[in-house]
Amino acid sequence: MTNKTIMVQGTSSDAGKSMLVAALCRIFARQNLKVAPFKPQNMALNSAVTPCGGEIGRAQAVQALAAGVELNVHFNPILLKPSSDTGAQVIMHGRALSNMQAAAYHDYKKVAMEAVLQSHQYLNSNYDLIVVEGAGSPAEINLREGDIANMGFAEAVDCPVVLVADIDRGGVFAQIVGTLELLSPSERKRVKGFIINKFRGDISLLQSGLDWLEAKTNKPVLGVLPFLKGLDVAAEDAIVTQQNLSDAKLKIVVPVFPRISNHTDFDALRSHPQIDLQFIAPDKQLPSADLIILPGSKNVRADCQHLKNMGWDNQINKHLRYGGKVFGICGGYQMLGQNISDSLGIEDTPGTIQGLNLLPITTELKAGKTLKRKSSVLQLAGQKVKVSGYEIHCGESQLSKPHLSVSHLLTNELANELANESNETDGFITADQQVAGCYLHGIFDSPEAIKLLAQWCNQAVSAGEDHQTQQLKALDMLADACEKHLDIGKIKQFISNQTHQTNQTGEERQI
Structure with missing residues (x-):
């Protein structure tokens, strides 16, 4: 069984990894592929329950909805639920193990990596494509040893990486170039291209910067996603504090x-x-x-x-x-x-x-x-x-x-x-x-x-729209925007450069 995996990593937390993975899951699912979302290690207090009574991160539940597949504990094999500033409950394959302090969990990562690779192997055997979400940034020097959430995982399974950065925060070129600079040579080679997220304004004014970035890194910009107003997809942890109409009932x-x-x-x-x-x-x-x-x-x-x-x-x-x-x-x-x-x-x-x-x-x-x-x-x-x-x-x-x-x-x-x-x-x-x-x-x-x-x-109050229907409309809006503004063909090419996967009947599934 060969590998059909692509990973989305970000230059920072909240760069757009979760949303991009959800969009790719939606796009490929609309192409009649059985897609599995995957996050090796998630740290979040929002979670969901699988049919078998396991617990996974809420973001993977949203991505599974986008992919049109039932929830599975293997979508998020390690979930950390913080209970204090230095401790968290460790959940493996949907089941709570114990509360651990950060230092103790660092020593536990070898065991956690075994669980992560076991889940990836399961998904690789049962799905046509795996779209992986990284955690935070791959350039956190203090977390590189024993990493299972970003490049440590990508290197272990030998998958291509797309790097996403949030231009709305400012300093997007420094984010991308700085992240690459802190990666090892093999990790830098693994990054196949960049996506710039949440752009506002005239795209022509950004072009000179995109040209410079491609020349500097010798890697393509796969697209620039505009800031999508009105996009309302369930957040992993961020709380939306806006209030609705002042004349609400x-x-x-x-x-x-x-x-x-x-x-x-x-x-x-x-x-x-x-x-x-x-x-x-x-x-x-x-x-x-x-x-x-x-x-x-x-x-x-x-x-x-x-x-x-x-x-x-x-x-x-x-x-x-x-x-x-x-x-x-x-x-x-x-x-x-x-x-x-x-x-x-x-x-x-x-x-x-x-x-x-x-x-x-x-x-x-x-x-x-x-x-x-x-x-x-x-x-x-x-x-x-x-x-x-x-x-x-x-x-x-x-x-x-x-x-x-x-x-x-x-x-x-x-x-x-x-x-x-x-x-x-x-x-x-x-x-x-x-x-x-x-x-x-x-x-x-x-x-x-x-x-x-x-x-x-x-x-x-009037009868509103069913919440799941709202979510599916938002996911379609997100996927449509990605198909319009990103080079999906090139992303598919990165995946297809891996050996064609053979299913249980011996047939190849083309991406």
Whole structure:
């Protein structure tokens, strides 16, 4: 089995690697190729759940959507989820192994590389093409030893590399030339060409610089991508802080915790034209709103303490006194309870913290992480709609005052009246209908769920577009722009210069 792999690396973080990989996945999928996105090592707090109950980076889930393939743990064999400034949870092939400090993980990279190469071999045997995303920059001198995320991987599997740089930040020629200068001779040779991202203005004014770059490096510029206004593809980690129309019918605020996770829960709400959703920075006060949503967290006790240090707990209580609504998702749901205990030190040093005492639940963090996709029925404002999403959490919550002051927020699709006698703790709502929470990520991705949420907040919004449909349109917009402005033929040539791959029937698949 021969290699059909191309890798996209960047001169810096947020240069456009994730988006370019998604675009290439979309382009080649439209050519009827079975394409696998791949990121050897990802560091992110936004993740997705695969059908087998594994966990991968959110960016690879978006790229899989672009490629039209089901999620697979091999798309992102190593996922690092930071829990502090120097430590992270290490997830290998979709399963959490342990928390490691940065120095310890550096020594663990040989084991991690074995997992990465195993996943690449699997994808190479089961897909026509692998489009790989690098991490950060390949020119980080302090991270070169034992590298598995950039050139260390490219050298190990012998694949061509395309280098992307963000001109919107300025200094694009220095980014590219400087990155090349810090690579080894064999790594520089591996870089086949450059893509300049986020250009604004008259392209003719850039031409002299492009000519100089090609002459200086003896490598081609594969294209200049314009700044794409209105492109709304789920971000890997960056939080979009823009707010919607000032005359929106529903106003939502989301406090941003230092270790906020899965903020993509709010993408569908944020993109609705009649909803003003604001992310509130960790050092800001909460403005007035119809609804406050507490998001997920990778370090629930520490983020709960931050919430209190900011005085957000008092502001939330004031918001409730004036008739506002509060909703918690995953870690935010746990914070709404009476206490959160981590006796095993799963996320931090062992200990217990008192929650906001707005829901009669208690939470204990456990060693085994819950990872599953789920369909349920959301019950709000006296109505029900079907919802689906996924759960990622270490905590197990127990109702401390059964059937006293809460009702089920979520039930199984086949639930009957007996469900009300259950002590299931996937989600609850208070009897006064002001506070609710659940473990289900993606609960507000559907237009029906958004309409019901607005109705719960005594507002009315129109039925928006399904979130996945929005994402597919954005991915097509991105792919169309890349086909127009990039030399896709030359990129295909880099791939085809590798030996033709033979599938299980002995037939060659041409790229």
